[in-house]
Amino acid sequence: MLEGFHTKGLLEAGLDEAGRGCFAGPVCAAAVILPEGFENDMLNDSKQLTEQQRNELRVIIEREALAWAVAMVDNQEIDEINILNASFLAMHHAIDKLSTYPDLLLVDGNRFTPYKDIPHHCIVKGDGIYLSIAAASVLAKTQRDEYMELIHHEYPQYKWASNKGYPTRDHKDAINQYGITPYHRKSFNMNEQLRIDL
16 A cells, blocks of 8 residues: 655645656656545556556546646657756646645656756655655656557557557557657657756
C-alpha cells in the first residue's frame, strides 16, 4: 500500500509525466490532489499496471480527486527546449490548470524547475511510494496513450496504437522505411535531451 501523504496537514499535488523516452508524440504530465483518507489497493506506478487496470483507475481518480489536470507539450516544442525541460513545462501547465492551489508539490524523479512560490520535493520512484504521484502517473499515461491511438489512424504504418511512439523495433523499422512524420521528434539524441537549462 502506498503512502497517502508526505507532510500531514498540507494540500499536496502529485506530479508525473509520460512519454519522455519516445520518438514521436507529445510528453504528457498530470497533477493530482487526492482527498485525505483516499485509499485504493490497486493504485501503483502506472508501469506496474495493466492497460485495463490503468483505465479503471483513471475513472476512479478523475471522479474522486479533489483536483486533477493533464497537460501536453508537443514534439516541436520538445525539439526546441529539450525533453527534460519540456517535461517540467508540461508539469507547470498541469499545475496551472488545477482548480485548487496546492501547498506542496510531490514530483516523481530527481529534478524539477520550481513552480511559482509552491515548495516541492523530488522523489525518485515516487510513483511507487505516494498515492498522489501514482495517480498522476496513471492520468498522464492513459491520456497520452489515448492521444497516440488517435493519431495512429493518420500514420498506421508506425503502429503507434501498440508502441505509443516508443522506440520499439517495429517503430524503428517504419522510420527507416518511411522516414519521419510531423509528429516525430527530430532531437533523437537522448544525451542532449536530458540537459536542463537553469
